[in-house]
Each structure stands twice: as C-alpha cells, then as structure tokens.
Amino acid sequence: MERSSAAVGAVRRLRTQGPQQPPQHPQQQRRRPEKEEEGRQGKKPGGGDRSSSPRRLPEARASLAPLLYLLGLRVLVHLSLERLVQPARGPQEFDAARARAYLDNITAFGPRVVGSPENEILTVNYLLQQIEAIEIESSNAHKISVDVQRPTGTFSIDFLGGFSSYYDNITNVVVKLEPRSGAEHAVLSNCHFDTVPNSPGASDDAVSCSVMLEILHTLSKSPEPLQHAIIFLFNGAEESVLQASHGFITQHHWAKSIRAFINLEAAGVGGKELVFQTGPENPWLVQAYISAAKHPFACVVAQEVFQSGIILAETDFRIYRDFGNIPGIDLAFIENGYIYHTKYDTADRILTDSIQRAGDNILGVLKYLAKSDNLAKTYEYRHGNVVFFDIFGVFVLAYPARVGTILNCVITALAVLYLGKKILQPRKRAISYLRELAVAAVFTFLSWFVALAGTLVVAVFISLIGRSLAWYTHFHVSIFLYGTAAVAKLIFVHTLVKRFYYKNTNEQFLGEIFFDVSLAFWSVMLALLTYLGLCSAFVSAIWVAFSLLTKLMTYKELKEKGATMKFVLVYLLGMFVPYLYLMYLNWVVFEMFIPSMGRSGSEIPPDILMASFVVMVSIFLSSYFLNFIYLARSTKKTIVTLTAVFAVAFILVCSGVFFPYSSDSANPRPKRVFLQHLTRRFHGLDGHLAKSDSGIWINGLDYSGMSHVTPHIPELNDTTRTKCEEESPLCGLPWILPVNYLFRKNWYLPAPVMIPKNSIRFQLLSKEQTPWDTTKLTFEIVGPSRMSMYLRSHQGVTLSKWSLGDGTPLANTGGDYFVYYSHGLQALPWHFWIEMKVSDEPVKGMVTLAVATHYVFGNDQKSVQLNALLERFPNWTFPSSWVSTYDEFVF
Structure with missing residues (x-):
C-alpha cells in the first residue's frame, strides 16, 4: 500500500486503521518507521495483511447472538419470578x-x-x-x-x-x-x-x-x-x-x-x-x-x-x-x-x-x-433515603443514598478516566478522537430520533383507524409491531452511516468508537440522575461499571484477533448483569403498565405511550449492541427479516385480527364500562326548576370508547355523545371523582326518570353577612352513603373559607371545587358552610352548587332500563352500574 502526504490519503489511512493506536486527525499524521507503519496498515510483523481481509462477524452471528441472548435472559427472569410465588413447602409459622x-x-x-x-x-x-x-x-x-x-x-x-x-x-x-x-x-x-x-x-x-x-x-x-x-x-x-x-x-x-x-x-x-x-x-x-x-x-x-x-x-x-x-x-x-x-x-x-x-x-x-x-x-x-433493589427475588441489596452518591461518583470517574485517556493525548490526536466521538454520537442520536419518530407514526396511524390496544390481551403484538419497527430503523440508520460515511473504515475502530458513545451516554445519565438526587441512578451505575469491566475483558481479543466468536461470547458474558437486571425491571413495568391502559381514560392514546415505551426499551437494550452493526459483515438479512415481521404484524393489527379484550374465564381481559341511570335537575336563581332530563350515562374507561361495543348496541354512536353543560361545574355530570379531564368522550341514552326511594334532601339553612364583609351560606344535605358536591364561584366572587378540609378551599385544576362525601350507617345530616367574598356585584348570583348522588348498593342501585341495557353488553366487557342523580342550584 502506497503512502501519501495528501490529506485525502491520510483520511483513508485513519479510517482503515484498527484499534491498535488511538485515532489521529488525518491531516496531522507524521511518517513513522517502517515497522510501525506496517502495524498501522494492518500487517503483522511476520507478514499477513489484515486490512485487506479484516476479521468481521458473519451476519447470522451478529444478529442471532444478541437475539438469543435476550431471549435467554427473559427465560431467566421468568423463572426467577415464578420462584417468587412458589416458596418451598415445609413447616410454616404462617398457615x-x-x-x-x-x-x-x-x-x-x-x-x-x-x-x-x-x-x-x-x-x-x-x-x-x-x-x-x-x-x-x-x-x-x-x-x-x-x-x-x-x-x-x-x-x-x-x-x-x-x-x-x-x-x-x-x-x-x-x-x-x-x-x-x-x-x-x-x-x-x-x-x-x-x-x-x-x-x-x-x-x-x-x-x-x-x-x-x-x-x-x-x-x-x-x-x-x-x-x-x-x-x-x-x-x-x-x-x-x-x-x-x-x-x-x-x-x-x-x-x-x-x-x-x-x-x-x-x-x-x-x-x-x-x-x-x-x-x-x-x-x-x-x-x-x-x-x-x-x-x-x-x-x-x-x-x-x-x-x-x-x-x-x-x-x-x-x-x-x-x-x-x-x-x-x-x-x-x-x-x-x-x-x-x-x-x-x-x-x-x-x-x-x-x-x-x-x-x-x-x-x-x-x-x-x-x-x-x-x-x-x-x-x-x-x-x-436509601437505595434498595432485590436481586431476582433472592435477596435485597440496600445502602444509604449518600453511599450511593459516592459509588456513582467513583464509577463516573472511572468512565471519565477511560474516555480521558483517549482525550489526554497530543493535541492533534485528542481533537481527532473528540471529533470522531461527536460524529458517532450524532449518528446514534439520529438513529434514536428516527426510531422514535417512525414508530410513533405507526402508533398514531393505528390509533386513528381505531385499532388501539391490539396488544392489551396479546402482549407480544407490541414487540412484533413496535419493537421490530424501532430496531429495524436503528439498524437501518447505522447501516447507511456505515456504508456511505464510514466507507472503507476499519470495523474494529468503528466498534470501539460506538462502544464509547454508549458508555458516554450511560455516564451522562448516571451523573444527571445522581445530581437530581434520584436513587434510581443505581441502574445507570450498573450499566457503566459492567461495560468498563467488559471492555477490560475483551480489549485484548479484539485488538489481536478481531471480532471473533470468543470476543462475542466474552462480551455478552460481561454485560450479563446489566442486561438481565434491565429485563427484570422491564417485566415489572410492563406488568403494571399494560393493565393500567384499560382504565387510563378516553384522552390518553395508549398506543403512543406503548410505542414510546417500547422504543425506549429498544434503545436501552441496543445501546451496547450498536457496535455489532459495525463489526458485522452485513445487516441486509436482519433488516429484511425485521421489516417482514413488522409488515405482517402491521397488516394483522390493521385488519383487526388481535381483538383487545378477552372473555376467557381462566384469564379474562375485560373492557371496563361505567353506566349510571341518571336524572338531572337544573334550578335557577329563583329556586325554580329550569330544566331537567333523564338517561343512562355511559363511560368507557379506555381510549377505544364504545367503538367495539357499538355493533352490539348500535345506539351507542356519535349521535348520543354527551354534550358539556358549559355553565355548570364539571359539565353538569355526576362525576364520582374529579376525573372529567380524563373521560371527555361519554354517551347519554335517553331513559325514563328514575326516582330512588332514598332521595336526596338539600336545603339552604341560613344566609348571613359576617363582620369581615363576607356572605356565609350554611347548607344541609341528606342522601345516600356516597355523594359528590361541586362548587363554582361566579365572576367577581371569591370562595374565601369553608367548613371543609383545613378551612381553606382547594380548587381543582379546572377551577371548580370538588368535595367527595361518604357515610356509614346511621349518619347525621351533612351540615357545612361556605363564605363568599364579593368584589363586584354579581348579575346571576354568587355561586353555583351541584350535588351528585351515587346509589352503589341496595335496591336503589338498579333500574329496569339499566338491567335491560346491561344484558346487551358482550361477555368480554365488565359493565359496572348504579343509579345517580344530579341537582344544581344557584345562590
């Protein structure tokens, strides 16, 4: 191979060099003795050219090794969790x-x-x-x-x-x-x-x-x-x-x-x-x-x-x-x-x-x-505080947070020393290394962005066509749909970078520089979480510490022989603990996260959350596998396989093959629905009834609303969507808790008036002017064991004090005031008072007050119309129902 002093030739020599020497800026390379130059060009002292035929991983090994590795870790996690719920038999104190x-x-x-x-x-x-x-x-x-x-x-x-x-x-x-x-x-x-x-x-x-x-x-x-x-x-x-x-x-x-x-x-x-x-x-x-x-x-x-x-x-x-x-x-x-x-x-x-x-x-x-x-x-x-985490259910490791801070700082310092050793070189070499590291980091962040953006596009499309929650019963659908899309995009971006930007660059050098990018990322995460005082920083500490150990274990093999199978095995062994623990944490999060999407409200698109979470997990799991892309001979078959799996999953999800819910008696996955047979009465400032209506108010607890139920109950369509009463607190609806911002899509089917036997009694007991220039209103309510009260002060009026809570009114995020009430048996009438401060003379009263009753047990809980509607719901739903009333007054 000829040597040239031209800048272009120097760049080529830089990108064909192996990890034997720290990277140099191509334009500042100096001539070296012949023996040293042979080493830089990939020749052994005894002959044999390594640069012309570098040791690279076959694609099958580069792709199957991480896949089988992760699957094996998932099996270990499953076995450890199974052991948690099957303690050894024998004499027990607890029966x-x-x-x-x-x-x-x-x-x-x-x-x-x-x-x-x-x-x-x-x-x-x-x-x-x-x-x-x-x-x-x-x-x-x-x-x-x-x-x-x-x-x-x-x-x-x-x-x-x-x-x-x-x-x-x-x-x-x-x-x-x-x-x-x-x-x-x-x-x-x-x-x-x-x-x-x-x-x-x-x-x-x-x-x-x-x-x-x-x-x-x-x-x-x-x-x-x-x-x-x-x-x-x-x-x-x-x-x-x-x-x-x-x-x-x-x-x-x-x-x-x-x-x-x-x-x-x-x-x-x-x-x-x-x-x-x-x-x-x-x-x-x-x-x-x-x-x-x-x-x-x-x-x-x-x-x-x-x-x-x-x-x-x-x-x-x-x-x-x-x-x-x-x-x-x-x-x-x-x-x-x-x-x-x-x-x-x-x-x-x-x-x-x-x-x-x-x-x-x-x-x-x-x-x-x-x-x-x-x-x-x-x-x-x-x-x-204390840092604590169990080791696969065998024992718990715990240490004071201040000790954790010291450990995190020590581990961060080791990472800085490792990276600093490459930076603290002659100025020209350091600048070259920093430039290469920065470029690799940009490409890595670009791959993450492309993976997230592309996967979110799929999630948005799935949500728009009404196929959300396909993974609710079939968990692995989320992996085949969003996981393959994310990983395929990650690999595709790096493959393009390898082919066009790093063309003719030594694979071992690329493997090392992208390893350093992952190490730098986890080190920054560790430093940031430690600075914020979060005990969860121990997860980043594990990833940094074991990656440094893995580097120590594999450096000699990669330097002398290249990306051999021994290198792969030792590398995977070194990263065993962080990958296994991350898989363990992922299980805990998925176990809590996925079921909660069945009751997260109508406004939160679950597929966007799921896609984001799967992409984040994919990024974490791939962080120390990115270098495999650059050590592999090719990634074409891997990308084609992932794309094919994604395409099949996408087609099946769009066609509705994966129904979100299940009526399997052994392992049900029901859709949750709340139904209330509701009677509403709105009173004016003069106390007379201004308007009233009655119907069955229906809330689906997940994002799909009633789309899956409509074929069984056709009247549950957009024509029966509930309209918000803008003048009334919480839209004039009987919310049992102030969660109206999570459930804006609900339905209202007309039904006959339902009057419970234990009807509510509401009255204003007194109205008086206080010496501190406020108006005090005292009320009495008698009703069922569960009620909700809402207050909305009018323009120019401030709710200054009341007899509830600590005496200072606490407004909800919507600006209204919400009070949850319950009582046991033989409860006395509910007495409470509020004080209003008037700054401007109100035109239509000082305050709107509404009381919602909830008959959640006993004879008043059901109605004929409610029972008839419940029978029409499919067996994969769980409809929870009761009778409610809503009475609104202006004072």
Missing part, C-alpha cells in the same frame, strides 16, 4: 390454609361498599368473631384489645388535581396485640375490607385482611412476648379515597403510640407483593424488611416512579405519611391487573402459595419491628 378460609368467608359477602350492610355489619361482625376466637386461643404472654371506631372528619388532598373529602360515621376495626405489661410504642399493620362497587375485592384488599388475621392468630399463640405493641387496623373506607385511615390516624387514641407502619394494598390479583414505597427517610425500615422478609421483592425505581405522580393512584401510605408524620412500608400485589377492581377479583384466582409468601414476609417484618430497639426512637434515624 396459608387458614388465611384462605378467612378470605373465602369475607368475599362471600359480595361487594362491600362504604355504607352498605355487607361492609358495615356483616364483615365487621365476622372480623370481631374471628378476633374473639383468636383471643381465646392466645397465650398468657400477650394481651389483645379490640375497638370499633366510627370516625367523622374532613381533609383536603392534592390528588387528581386537588379536592376535599368529608366522611361521617365510617367504620374501623382496630386490634392491639401487646405484652401483658403493656407497651409504650407500636407498629401499625393496615388493610382495608371495603371494595369498589360490583367487585368482591379478593385481592383488593380482602386477602391482606385475611393475612393480617392469620398473623394475629400466629403471634398471639406464641409464648414469647413482644417488646412493642402491634396494632392491626382493618379499615372500612379506603376505596372512598382513603377516609378510614385519616379517621384513625387523626382521631384514634392509639394512633399517638405508632412509630412505623406497614400498608398492605393491591394493584393486581395475587402474585407477588412488591415493596414500592418506603420512608419518608428512615432507612432502617428497609433494613428491617431485608432482615426479616423471607421472599423479598422491592425496588426503589418503583417508589420514585409512583411518587412522581405518573401513576394516578394513592394508598393509605400517603395519609399516614402526610397526616401522621409516620414512616412506613407500602406493599402491593401487582400481578394480573387486568381484573383488578372487577367482578373477576375472586378468591379462587389467588394462589395459596401467594398467600403463604405474603404471610411469611409480613409476619417476619412485623415480628422484627415489634422487637426492634429502633422503633422506640425512630426520630433519631431520619437520616436520608
């Missing part, structure tokens, strides 16, 4: 069979809605009977005290845009297990036995209450006394927006002794209970879980995602944290969220092994806390 008997008996009462006899009488009596039986069998080392609390109270919460809550005479069953001599401090264990309407609530949350009963039974029989008390709260009003926990922690005389808590919840039906929230601060609680839980399953990533507000959900954890200032642990079942809050949430769907596993974990943790010296002085241990 899952007895807990299952409790579960069967509780769910036999059916739906247990706040205010219903099933919730307030039957379940409460059953719990008291079992507690009494447990007390009879308890040892002399313990004392059991029982209290039935009926609290009344009010609070405000910045959830779902912000609203206030009022509850009256709801029910809590509270049990305290303590040493005979008594105990000053206590740990709380919380479950709830109430349910949403029309669901037996086996996993949410009867199984947790059954587990708590069995734990109480097990501990009470032990001859070994506890150091601290354990308070078991069976709360009867969690589904009514966390009211019972607020009533307990702010009003019960035992609440002041509580120093920590464990909250048992569900976002799915059975499976594994995930620790997804801890604290605030108090890292010793995580250590307690690690020390005592037999089958740990916990991740700080879930905590930071949940607390970010991305997931529209809250648990009693928030009440104890915000109103009780108590640290705790939040656990929830997450498997099979498709049937959460539906009629399919039955006891027979919860594995006995799952009950055993939950019982082992919670019993162990409660015993540990009840004997811990830390419980008596938790205020001394509020020193920062």
Whole structure:
C-alpha cells in the first residue's frame, strides 16, 4: 500500500486503521518507521495483511447472538419470578390454609361498599368473631384489645388535581396485640375490607385482611412476648379515597403510640407483593424488611416512579405519611391487573402459595419491628433515603443514598478516566478522537430520533383507524409491531452511516468508537440522575461499571484477533448483569403498565405511550449492541427479516385480527364500562326548576370508547355523545371523582326518570353577612352513603373559607371545587358552610352548587332500563352500574 502526504490519503489511512493506536486527525499524521507503519496498515510483523481481509462477524452471528441472548435472559427472569410465588413447602409459622378460609368467608359477602350492610355489619361482625376466637386461643404472654371506631372528619388532598373529602360515621376495626405489661410504642399493620362497587375485592384488599388475621392468630399463640405493641387496623373506607385511615390516624387514641407502619394494598390479583414505597427517610425500615422478609421483592425505581405522580393512584401510605408524620412500608400485589377492581377479583384466582409468601414476609417484618430497639426512637434515624433493589427475588441489596452518591461518583470517574485517556493525548490526536466521538454520537442520536419518530407514526396511524390496544390481551403484538419497527430503523440508520460515511473504515475502530458513545451516554445519565438526587441512578451505575469491566475483558481479543466468536461470547458474558437486571425491571413495568391502559381514560392514546415505551426499551437494550452493526459483515438479512415481521404484524393489527379484550374465564381481559341511570335537575336563581332530563350515562374507561361495543348496541354512536353543560361545574355530570379531564368522550341514552326511594334532601339553612364583609351560606344535605358536591364561584366572587378540609378551599385544576362525601350507617345530616367574598356585584348570583348522588348498593342501585341495557353488553366487557342523580342550584 502506497503512502501519501495528501490529506485525502491520510483520511483513508485513519479510517482503515484498527484499534491498535488511538485515532489521529488525518491531516496531522507524521511518517513513522517502517515497522510501525506496517502495524498501522494492518500487517503483522511476520507478514499477513489484515486490512485487506479484516476479521468481521458473519451476519447470522451478529444478529442471532444478541437475539438469543435476550431471549435467554427473559427465560431467566421468568423463572426467577415464578420462584417468587412458589416458596418451598415445609413447616410454616404462617398457615396459608387458614388465611384462605378467612378470605373465602369475607368475599362471600359480595361487594362491600362504604355504607352498605355487607361492609358495615356483616364483615365487621365476622372480623370481631374471628378476633374473639383468636383471643381465646392466645397465650398468657400477650394481651389483645379490640375497638370499633366510627370516625367523622374532613381533609383536603392534592390528588387528581386537588379536592376535599368529608366522611361521617365510617367504620374501623382496630386490634392491639401487646405484652401483658403493656407497651409504650407500636407498629401499625393496615388493610382495608371495603371494595369498589360490583367487585368482591379478593385481592383488593380482602386477602391482606385475611393475612393480617392469620398473623394475629400466629403471634398471639406464641409464648414469647413482644417488646412493642402491634396494632392491626382493618379499615372500612379506603376505596372512598382513603377516609378510614385519616379517621384513625387523626382521631384514634392509639394512633399517638405508632412509630412505623406497614400498608398492605393491591394493584393486581395475587402474585407477588412488591415493596414500592418506603420512608419518608428512615432507612432502617428497609433494613428491617431485608432482615426479616423471607421472599423479598422491592425496588426503589418503583417508589420514585409512583411518587412522581405518573401513576394516578394513592394508598393509605400517603395519609399516614402526610397526616401522621409516620414512616412506613407500602406493599402491593401487582400481578394480573387486568381484573383488578372487577367482578373477576375472586378468591379462587389467588394462589395459596401467594398467600403463604405474603404471610411469611409480613409476619417476619412485623415480628422484627415489634422487637426492634429502633422503633422506640425512630426520630433519631431520619437520616436520608436509601437505595434498595432485590436481586431476582433472592435477596435485597440496600445502602444509604449518600453511599450511593459516592459509588456513582467513583464509577463516573472511572468512565471519565477511560474516555480521558483517549482525550489526554497530543493535541492533534485528542481533537481527532473528540471529533470522531461527536460524529458517532450524532449518528446514534439520529438513529434514536428516527426510531422514535417512525414508530410513533405507526402508533398514531393505528390509533386513528381505531385499532388501539391490539396488544392489551396479546402482549407480544407490541414487540412484533413496535419493537421490530424501532430496531429495524436503528439498524437501518447505522447501516447507511456505515456504508456511505464510514466507507472503507476499519470495523474494529468503528466498534470501539460506538462502544464509547454508549458508555458516554450511560455516564451522562448516571451523573444527571445522581445530581437530581434520584436513587434510581443505581441502574445507570450498573450499566457503566459492567461495560468498563467488559471492555477490560475483551480489549485484548479484539485488538489481536478481531471480532471473533470468543470476543462475542466474552462480551455478552460481561454485560450479563446489566442486561438481565434491565429485563427484570422491564417485566415489572410492563406488568403494571399494560393493565393500567384499560382504565387510563378516553384522552390518553395508549398506543403512543406503548410505542414510546417500547422504543425506549429498544434503545436501552441496543445501546451496547450498536457496535455489532459495525463489526458485522452485513445487516441486509436482519433488516429484511425485521421489516417482514413488522409488515405482517402491521397488516394483522390493521385488519383487526388481535381483538383487545378477552372473555376467557381462566384469564379474562375485560373492557371496563361505567353506566349510571341518571336524572338531572337544573334550578335557577329563583329556586325554580329550569330544566331537567333523564338517561343512562355511559363511560368507557379506555381510549377505544364504545367503538367495539357499538355493533352490539348500535345506539351507542356519535349521535348520543354527551354534550358539556358549559355553565355548570364539571359539565353538569355526576362525576364520582374529579376525573372529567380524563373521560371527555361519554354517551347519554335517553331513559325514563328514575326516582330512588332514598332521595336526596338539600336545603339552604341560613344566609348571613359576617363582620369581615363576607356572605356565609350554611347548607344541609341528606342522601345516600356516597355523594359528590361541586362548587363554582361566579365572576367577581371569591370562595374565601369553608367548613371543609383545613378551612381553606382547594380548587381543582379546572377551577371548580370538588368535595367527595361518604357515610356509614346511621349518619347525621351533612351540615357545612361556605363564605363568599364579593368584589363586584354579581348579575346571576354568587355561586353555583351541584350535588351528585351515587346509589352503589341496595335496591336503589338498579333500574329496569339499566338491567335491560346491561344484558346487551358482550361477555368480554365488565359493565359496572348504579343509579345517580344530579341537582344544581344557584345562590
């Protein structure tokens, strides 16, 4: 090969050089001794030309190796998760069979809605009977005290845009297990036995209450006394927006002794209970879980995602944290969220092994806390957060966040040293390397953008033609549709770059430079997440640390022999931990994310979210495989195969082959629909009825609306879409919670007026002018156990004070004021007052006030017309229905 001093010749020599020497700027290369020059041109000292026939990976190996690798990791993840729900058999302190008997008996009462006899009488009596039986069998080392609390109270919460809550005479069953001599401090264990309407609530949350009963039974029989008390709260009003926990922690005389808590919840039906929230601060609680839980399953990533507000959900954890200032642990079942809050949430769907596993974990943790010296002085241990994550269900790794920050900084520094070694060269070489690294980074970001944009175009098209959620029942459709599209575009962009920009460039040099780009990306992510104080930065730390280790393991092989099969195997082995853990995290996210799309509202296009998430996962998983594209001889067959798979999936999805929902009795995937037989009455400023109507108001809980139901019920079409009453708060519709911004597409079929026997009574008791120049209006409402009240102040009028929450009115994001109300049995009439400050004389009154009633149980729940319509819904739907009224007044 001839040498030339021309710039063009120098560029060619730069791009044909291997990784033996750091890259140089082509125009500043100097002549070298003949032996050195032979090495740069790819010749061995003993002869043999490597540049003319470089060692490259056959396409089959370059594509199949990562694919089989990822599939193998997915199998390992599946096996580890299966082990989580199948603990080893043998003598157990906790008896899952007895807990299952409790579960069967509780769910036999059916739906247990706040205010219903099933919730307030039957379940409460059953719990008291079992507690009494447990007390009879308890040892002399313990004392059991029982209290039935009926609290009344009010609070405000910045959830779902912000609203206030009022509850009256709801029910809590509270049990305290303590040493005979008594105990000053206590740990709380919380479950709830109430349910949403029309669901037996086996996993949410009867199984947790059954587990708590069995734990109480097990501990009470032990001859070994506890150091601290354990308070078991069976709360009867969690589904009514966390009211019972607020009533307990702010009003019960035992609440002041509580120093920590464990909250048992569900976002799915059975499976594994995930620790997804801890604290605030108090890292010793995580250590307690690690020390005592037999089958740990916990991740700080879930905590930071949940607390970010991305997931529209809250648990009693928030009440104890915000109103009780108590640290705790939040656990929830997450498997099979498709049937959460539906009629399919039955006891027979919860594995006995799952009950055993939950019982082992919670019993162990409660015993540990009840004997811990830390419980008596938790205020001394509020020193920062903790990084925690389980290693495939075998054990949990945890360390203080400040230690994590140090580790992250050290790992980032190692990455900087690795990259800096290539930069801290003679100036000309450093500039050349930085230029090549920057160009490679631009091409990488370009490939990501093309993959995201192209995949989103497909997702938008799928949404526009009405084929959303094809992957809801068939999960792998999302991989074949969006995953293949994303990966094909990634490979295609880099193939074009390799062919046209990096033409005649040494493959080993390209493999190394694109490895450095991925390393730089993860290092920047690590530094950024650490700077933001996020404990989830440990994921980036794993990717940086193991990539550096992999580089150390493969450098010599790549340098001396090129991209051999040994290099591939060692490379995949070195990246085993980060790839396996990312696959593990992906499963947790998918397990929670996909079912939630069935109840995410009519305004959020689920395919766009799914496509974005699949592209993000594809980018992460491909980050350290991009160099394989440049080390491979070709990528044509890979691109053609991926494109063909995508095309087939696209055609099948567009043709409607993959129906989103399933009526399979063993594994249902129902479409959720809410129906309310509604009667509306609008009153004018003079108090007379201005207009009224009646009909069945219908809400589909997912993006597809009623498109799949319309063939079965033709009248559910665009002509019957609900119109918003602009002058009325929340569009004049009986929202049970302020979620109207998520469900703007709804339907209204005319139907006869339905007058419940327990009709609402609403009246203005007084109107008075206060010394501080406001108008005070006092009201009384008598109605069913579940109601919603909306207020809208008129122009020139300010709602300054009221008797709800903390006294300061909390407006929703829409500007209206929303109050959620519930009561138990024998509740008094609801009295409340509001104060209005008038700046300009209003023309049409000061305030519009509306009250919506919800008859979610009993004889008033159904109507003839409602039952007739329910029978027409296909068996792959879950229609939840009740009777409602809406009354609006202007004052």
